[in-house]
Amino acid sequence: MPKEETNEDSNAGPKRLRSSIGGDVFDFQKHCLFCHDITPCILPNEYDPKVPQQYRVPASRVTTDKMGDGETYKQYLLDLCEKRGEELGRIVRNRIIGAPSDLHAADAKYYRSCNANFHRDAHRTNMIDSKGSADDQAFAETVHVLGCDRSKVWNSLDVEAVYADKGGSVMSRRVLVENVIQHFAENMLALHSPGVATLLVFRKHVATNLRLVDDDQNGDMDECIRKVGKQIMKETKAAKHDFKSYNKHIDRELASGCISETLVKLLSAIKSTFHNSLQSIMVGNIVSSVVTSQPAPLQIAIGVLLGDHKMIITELYKYNVSCSYDEVRRFRRSAGAQSSKAQQLAGLRDAALGGLVQIIIDNFDAVISSQNCRLECHYMAMLAAQWKIDLDRLDGLDTAIPRLSKEPLTRSYRCSRLFEADVHLCFDRYFEYSTKSSSRSARANATRVHQLERKTPLPARDAVLKNSANEKQLNTLLCDAILSDDNFLQHATQNHQLVVTGENDMPTQVSKGRKSPRLDLASTHEEADILITQQAIHLAKEDPESHVRVVCDDTDVFALLAYYYLSEKLQLSLTMQSPIMGRSCIDVKETARKHSAIVPELLALHALTGCDSVAATYGIGKTKAIAVARKGYTLDQLGKPLANIVEVTEQATAFMGACYGITTPTSSMTKIRQKLWAQKTGKSTAAPKLCSLPPTTEAFEQNVRRAHHQVAHWYSALSGDPPTLAAVEHGWEDDDTNKCLIPRNMEDGVSYAPEHIFKLVRCGCTSERACRGGKCGCMGRQLPCTMFCTCGGGTACSNPFNITESATDHVDIPDGSDEANDRAMDVDDEDDE
Structure with missing residues (x-):
C-alpha cells in the first residue's frame, strides 16, 4: 500500500470503518461495500432480526479483477470515489484501501441496488456540478427536503408542490415521482392505486406508518391468479377451432388460432421475448389441449413429423408437447391411397392423372374397426368416388393401417368415454x-x-x-x-x-x-337412480361452465334430474342420453325451463301414478296426471317425512279423483269408485271391467304410503342418507323367509269384501276333491269358484263351471293375471245383482 495514501487516511480510516451496530468493524464478507450505513445492508449470514423478512435481499460477490481496458477493478472504484467527492465516496474509498489485496480475493460483497445507486449517483453528482442547471438544482433540493423528513408519508401532490416551490418546472408530476423513487431506490416504497395520488414512504418507517402483512396472509395475488386462470380457460374454450381435422404440417397461423389472448399477454409480461414467439405458441397449444381435452394443432404436427418414433412421441406426450401415438396412427395413409399410386389400374383411370374414379358395391357386410370402437353392419349399397389427390403430401407415412387385435380394441372401446x-x-x-x-x-x-x-x-x-x-x-x-x-x-x-x-x-x-x-x-342410498342424480348434480354445481351428460335410460332418473335442476337453480348444459344407439337425447335444461310450473311436484306425481316400488292404476298414465297437475291439483305433502299421513292421503285422493274425472271434493276413494261405477253402468248395459274402477279407500291408502316412502327417499338424494321412515309402516310387510319386503294390499284386520258378500258368492269346500258334489254352493248355482272361495278356485277345485284355458273368452289371457281375476269377479258381481 502506498505510504502517502496510508498517511492521508490514517485519521479517518478507523472511524469510517466502525459500524453503528454493536461497534462492529466493517467486514467485507459481512457487510455491503457500497452502503453508507451498514445497519440496513447486513448480509444474509448475519441477518438483523429487526429487519422484516421481505426486505432481505441476497447479496452478490465481487468476481471482477480487471476491467476491459486493463485497469484493475479496485482502481476503477477508487477513481469513481474521487469523482463523487462526497462522504459516501470517502467511506467506500477507505473500505477499498483497507482490503488486504484485491476485492475479489477479499470476498467483498454488495447488493446490486446499492452498487447501481453508487454508480448512478456518481454520474448525477458530476452532471449537477458541470451543468449547474436550475431545474436539477430544484430536484436536488426537493430530494433533500424529502430526505430530511423521512418519517412523513409523502404523496405525489406534496412532492410536486415542494418541487414547484424550489423553482422546478421542467418535470411533470409522473416523471418527478419516478425520479424520486429512482433516487432513493430501495430506501423508498411507492404505493399506487387508480384514482388516488401515489404514496411515498421510507422503508425504515413503513412499520410505523403502515401495517405490514406477510405474503402468505395477502390473498390479492391468489385472487388475481384465479381470475387470470378463469379468463384463460374461458377464452380457450371459446376459440373456434375444428378439432375433427388437422394439418400434418407445422402452420404458425393455425397453431396460434387456439391460444388465449390473455395467456399471450401473461407470457409477454413474464418476458418480452415471449411475445408471439414459438415458445409461447407451444405453451398456448399445451394449455389448449389440457382445457379442451383434445390434441392441439401444433401437437398433431409434431407427432406426425416424428412418425414412427413411438418412444419419443410417448415421452413427449407425457409433457403435452406432442399428441399421443394412437392419435398419430389416425393420420396414416389408407390402402386406397396406396393403390392409387399404381401405374396400371384394371380398367380404371389413374386418379393421380386427374378425373373421377367411381366404385359401386351392392349388398355387402362391413366390419369397421377404429381406435374407438368396432361396428358390424350390413349395407344395401355403397358408392365410392375418388378425385385427383396430392400424393406428395402423404410421403413419409406408412401406406397401410395395421390391423388391431381384439384385446386393444376391447380396451379402447371400454375407455373411449374417458378420452x-x-x-x-x-x-x-x-x-x-x-x-x-x-x-x-x-x-x-x-x-x-x-x-x-x-x-x-x-x-x-x-x-x-x-x-x-x-x-x-x-x-x-x-x-x-x-x-x-x-x-x-x-x-x-x-x-x-x-x-x-x-x-x-x-x-x-x-x-x-x-x-x-x-x-x-x-351415500348410503340403495338405488343407482339416486346415486346417478346425486353425482350429476354435484358435478354441475362444482363446475357451472361444464357440460354434464347422463347416460341412462330410466324414467325415474329423468324425473330426478329435472326436479333437482330446477330446485338447485342450475344453468349449465345437462342432457340425458340413452345407452341404446338411435334413441333421442333429452335436454334436461330445456325440459325444466319449459315445464317449470309442474317440475316442483314431478317426483310426487310420478310416484303416485306408478314407479318401480309403487303400483300404477289402470287407465291413469303420466299424460293424464300432468294435465291434472296443470289444473292446480297439488301433491306438495307427499314425500315430506314430517307430514301427517292423513293429510297426505286426502291430498292424493283429491288428485287421483280428478284423474278419474271426479272433481267433487271427497276424502274417500270408495265413494269415487261408486260414482264411477254409476257413470259406467248408466251408459252401457254391460258391466264395466273392475280394473277400470279406482281402488277402494283401504287399498289406495297402502299405495299412497308406498309412494310417500319412495318420494321421501328421492327428496333426500343430495343428502347422502335416506330418511328414517320405516318401510313396514308405509305399505310394506316383512318376508323373513326370503329376507325381502312385499307390498301390503290391506291393513291387518281389514276384509277384502263384506262378509255377507262372501256368503253369497263363495263356497266353503275343503275336501281333497273339493266342489265335486251338489253341496258346493257355487256349483249348485252353476257358477265358477273364485279366489274368494275356500278352495281358492285353483287346480284342486273340481267345479266343472270354472273358466278353463280352452274357454273362448280366456284366449291370450294368462292364468292368475289381473285380467283373469277381473273377469272372475265380473261373474260374481252379476250373481250379486
Missing part, C-alpha cells in the same frame, strides 16, 4: 328387506342363480339381468375387474378421472392411475 371427459360409473346396490324386492322378483321369471366368475362365460342376458342374485354378482365382478386393472387405469385416467360407485358407501376415484376415496360423494 373425452370424466366418467362416473354407478351400480345398483342390493340390500336385504328392500322396497325394490317386489319389482326385482317380478322380473326374475324363475331364472336360476348362476355362479359367476371372471373367467367363466356369461349366461344369456335375461338370465343375468332378470335375477337379482345374478345381477349382484355381475356388478361386483365389474367393479373388481375395473379397479384391479392397474394397467388399464394408468392408461385411461391420464387426462380424466374415473369414479366408480359400487357396494361400498364411499365411491373410489382414479386419476392418473392413483385411487382415492371420494368423501364428498359418500
Whole structure:
C-alpha cells in the first residue's frame, strides 16, 4: 500500500470503518461495500432480526479483477470515489484501501441496488456540478427536503408542490415521482392505486406508518391468479377451432388460432421475448389441449413429423408437447391411397392423372374397426368416388393401417368415454328387506342363480339381468375387474378421472392411475337412480361452465334430474342420453325451463301414478296426471317425512279423483269408485271391467304410503342418507323367509269384501276333491269358484263351471293375471245383482 495514501487516511480510516451496530468493524464478507450505513445492508449470514423478512435481499460477490481496458477493478472504484467527492465516496474509498489485496480475493460483497445507486449517483453528482442547471438544482433540493423528513408519508401532490416551490418546472408530476423513487431506490416504497395520488414512504418507517402483512396472509395475488386462470380457460374454450381435422404440417397461423389472448399477454409480461414467439405458441397449444381435452394443432404436427418414433412421441406426450401415438396412427395413409399410386389400374383411370374414379358395391357386410370402437353392419349399397389427390403430401407415412387385435380394441372401446371427459360409473346396490324386492322378483321369471366368475362365460342376458342374485354378482365382478386393472387405469385416467360407485358407501376415484376415496360423494342410498342424480348434480354445481351428460335410460332418473335442476337453480348444459344407439337425447335444461310450473311436484306425481316400488292404476298414465297437475291439483305433502299421513292421503285422493274425472271434493276413494261405477253402468248395459274402477279407500291408502316412502327417499338424494321412515309402516310387510319386503294390499284386520258378500258368492269346500258334489254352493248355482272361495278356485277345485284355458273368452289371457281375476269377479258381481 502506498505510504502517502496510508498517511492521508490514517485519521479517518478507523472511524469510517466502525459500524453503528454493536461497534462492529466493517467486514467485507459481512457487510455491503457500497452502503453508507451498514445497519440496513447486513448480509444474509448475519441477518438483523429487526429487519422484516421481505426486505432481505441476497447479496452478490465481487468476481471482477480487471476491467476491459486493463485497469484493475479496485482502481476503477477508487477513481469513481474521487469523482463523487462526497462522504459516501470517502467511506467506500477507505473500505477499498483497507482490503488486504484485491476485492475479489477479499470476498467483498454488495447488493446490486446499492452498487447501481453508487454508480448512478456518481454520474448525477458530476452532471449537477458541470451543468449547474436550475431545474436539477430544484430536484436536488426537493430530494433533500424529502430526505430530511423521512418519517412523513409523502404523496405525489406534496412532492410536486415542494418541487414547484424550489423553482422546478421542467418535470411533470409522473416523471418527478419516478425520479424520486429512482433516487432513493430501495430506501423508498411507492404505493399506487387508480384514482388516488401515489404514496411515498421510507422503508425504515413503513412499520410505523403502515401495517405490514406477510405474503402468505395477502390473498390479492391468489385472487388475481384465479381470475387470470378463469379468463384463460374461458377464452380457450371459446376459440373456434375444428378439432375433427388437422394439418400434418407445422402452420404458425393455425397453431396460434387456439391460444388465449390473455395467456399471450401473461407470457409477454413474464418476458418480452415471449411475445408471439414459438415458445409461447407451444405453451398456448399445451394449455389448449389440457382445457379442451383434445390434441392441439401444433401437437398433431409434431407427432406426425416424428412418425414412427413411438418412444419419443410417448415421452413427449407425457409433457403435452406432442399428441399421443394412437392419435398419430389416425393420420396414416389408407390402402386406397396406396393403390392409387399404381401405374396400371384394371380398367380404371389413374386418379393421380386427374378425373373421377367411381366404385359401386351392392349388398355387402362391413366390419369397421377404429381406435374407438368396432361396428358390424350390413349395407344395401355403397358408392365410392375418388378425385385427383396430392400424393406428395402423404410421403413419409406408412401406406397401410395395421390391423388391431381384439384385446386393444376391447380396451379402447371400454375407455373411449374417458378420452373425452370424466366418467362416473354407478351400480345398483342390493340390500336385504328392500322396497325394490317386489319389482326385482317380478322380473326374475324363475331364472336360476348362476355362479359367476371372471373367467367363466356369461349366461344369456335375461338370465343375468332378470335375477337379482345374478345381477349382484355381475356388478361386483365389474367393479373388481375395473379397479384391479392397474394397467388399464394408468392408461385411461391420464387426462380424466374415473369414479366408480359400487357396494361400498364411499365411491373410489382414479386419476392418473392413483385411487382415492371420494368423501364428498359418500351415500348410503340403495338405488343407482339416486346415486346417478346425486353425482350429476354435484358435478354441475362444482363446475357451472361444464357440460354434464347422463347416460341412462330410466324414467325415474329423468324425473330426478329435472326436479333437482330446477330446485338447485342450475344453468349449465345437462342432457340425458340413452345407452341404446338411435334413441333421442333429452335436454334436461330445456325440459325444466319449459315445464317449470309442474317440475316442483314431478317426483310426487310420478310416484303416485306408478314407479318401480309403487303400483300404477289402470287407465291413469303420466299424460293424464300432468294435465291434472296443470289444473292446480297439488301433491306438495307427499314425500315430506314430517307430514301427517292423513293429510297426505286426502291430498292424493283429491288428485287421483280428478284423474278419474271426479272433481267433487271427497276424502274417500270408495265413494269415487261408486260414482264411477254409476257413470259406467248408466251408459252401457254391460258391466264395466273392475280394473277400470279406482281402488277402494283401504287399498289406495297402502299405495299412497308406498309412494310417500319412495318420494321421501328421492327428496333426500343430495343428502347422502335416506330418511328414517320405516318401510313396514308405509305399505310394506316383512318376508323373513326370503329376507325381502312385499307390498301390503290391506291393513291387518281389514276384509277384502263384506262378509255377507262372501256368503253369497263363495263356497266353503275343503275336501281333497273339493266342489265335486251338489253341496258346493257355487256349483249348485252353476257358477265358477273364485279366489274368494275356500278352495281358492285353483287346480284342486273340481267345479266343472270354472273358466278353463280352452274357454273362448280366456284366449291370450294368462292364468292368475289381473285380467283373469277381473273377469272372475265380473261373474260374481252379476250373481250379486
